[in-house]
Amino acid sequence: MRSTTAFIIVFLSCFLVALSPKKTYKHTPHDFHMKHEKIMIPSTGGAQLSAWYFPSDLGDQLMIMSHDGVGNMGDYLERVRILVRYGFSVLIYDYRGYGASSDFKINKYQYVYKEFYDDFDAVYNYCEDRFHHELIAYGWGIGAGISVTRGYIKDDIAGIIADEPFVDFTTLKTQFKKINAVMTLPEGIENSDYNALNIVKKEPGKNLRGILYIHGSKNFLYTTEDMETLMNATSHDFKDLYQFDVASRMDNFTVNESEYAKQIYAFVLNL
Template sequence: MRSLSIFGLTVASLYLGFCLFLYFYQSRLIFHPKSLIGLTPSEVALESEDVWLPVVSGGRIHGWWLPGAHPSRTLLYLHGNGGNIGVNLEHARRFQQMGFSVFLFDYRGYGLSEGPFPNEARVYEDANAAWDYLIQTRNIQPADIYLYGHSLGGAIAIELATHQPQVAGLIVQGSFTSMQAAATAVGRYQLIPLRLLLTQRFDSLSKVKDLKMPLFYIHGLDDAEVPADMSRQLYEASPQPKELWLVPMAGHNDLARIAGQTYFDQVQDFLEIRTQAQTP
C-alpha cells in the first residue's frame, strides 16, 4: 500500500507539474518563430519595399510591401505560427500575380521584427499596426483591403475582421475553430483540463457569427495538422455571403501547389462574389 501511495503521489506530482508547465509556457508551444529569413523578394526578382512599423507596447514589426497591378486590391497577409515571411513569400507572390498589392509582415519575435516573444494579445496588436499602416500611411480605403490568414494567421485575421467590418473580404485557409479544439484534435492533451489552463484561446468559432464581409474558407482534406472539419464548422457558423472550398489530396502547407491554377480561379470567383455583394 505504501508503494502504491508513493506511486500515486509521483504520478499526481508529474501531472500537476505538466499542467503548470502548459499554463506558464503555452506561448512557447504555440509560436515557433524563426529569425533567419531564407528567401527575400530580391532573390526572386520581385519588386518590394522594406517596411518598419513601431508597435505601441514596444518593439517594431518588419514587412514587405509588394505592389500589384490592380489599384483597388490590397491584401494584408497574416502568416501562421511557424517560420517567418521568407517562408510565405512564394504564396504571397501568388496573390501579387492576381493583381493584389500585398503587405506581408512578421509578428514581433519572427524574422527581423523586434520585441518580446509573441502571445495572443501581441499578435493582435501587430495585426492592428499593419492595418493602420495600410490606412494611414498608404491611404488605402478599408473597402479595398482583403485579409488573408493561414492557420494561426486565420485566427488573427478573424479577430482583426471583427473590428474592421468594412474590409472587402476575408480569406481563411487551413485554420481552426479554437486553440483548445486544435490541441485536442491532433490527439494531444485529452487528459489535460485545457479549458482551465489555456490563456491563448484564439476562439474563432465564437467570433465568426459577427463578421460582416464576404468570407472564403479554404482547407485541404488531407490536412494532418488542422482537420478540415474545422473550416466546415467556421463556415456553418458564419453569415452570408460565404464560400467553402475543400481541396482533395491537399495538406496544411501545400494546398496552393496541389490546386495549381484552380487556386487562382477560386480566388477570382471569390472576388466576383464580393463584387456582387456590394452591388445594390
C-alpha cells in the same frame, strides 16, 4: 519498439503544429526581382514589425498577408508573386519575434500568442491610414485564425481568405491530447474574442462583403466537420468553404498553386 514508435508520433505531432520562428531571411524580394518597399510598423509594447509592400497597378485590392508562424515572410514570396501577378497589391509582415521585427521570446510549443493579434491590428491600422485600396485579410494556419478573429469585425476589411484557421480553442485542447502534441495555449484564450468560433457569430464589420474558408481534407487538427461548423456559425451571408482533397495540413497552396490562386481570384472578383 513500441516506445520508440510512440516517441516518433509525439515528436512529429509537436513538430507539425509548433511555432518555428526564423530571424534571418533565406529569401528576399530582390531574389525574385520584385518591386517592393520595406516598412517598419509600430505595434503594442513598443514592438516594431517588419513588412514588405508589393504594389500592383492592375487592381485596387490590397492583401494583408498573415503567415502561419513557421519561418518568416521571406519563405512565402512565391505566394506574394502569384497574387501580385493576379493584380493584387500585397503587404506581408512578420510577427514580433520573426525576421527583422522586434525580438520576442517564443516558446515553440505555444500554439499562438495574443501579441500576434495586436500585430495584425497594427498592420491593419497602418494599411487603413495609408492606402486607398480595398483591404482583404488573407492568412493560413494561425495567420488565418487571426485574420478571421480580427478582420471579421474591422469596418474596412472587405473580404477574408482563411486557409486552415483555428476554429475553437476548447476543441483544440482536446485534439492536442488526442494526437499526443505537448502544446499550450495562452491563459484565458478560450471562449473569448481571441476564439474564431466566438467572433464569427457577431455582427461583421460594416464593409465586409464575404469570407472564403480553405481546408485540406488531411488536416489532422481540424476536420471538414470543424470547418463546416465554423462556416455555418458565420453570420455573414456571403461565405464559402473550398476543400483540397489531397492536401495535408496547411499545405493547400503547394499542392496546387494554380487552383489555389484561381479560387482566391474568383472569390475577390465576386465580392
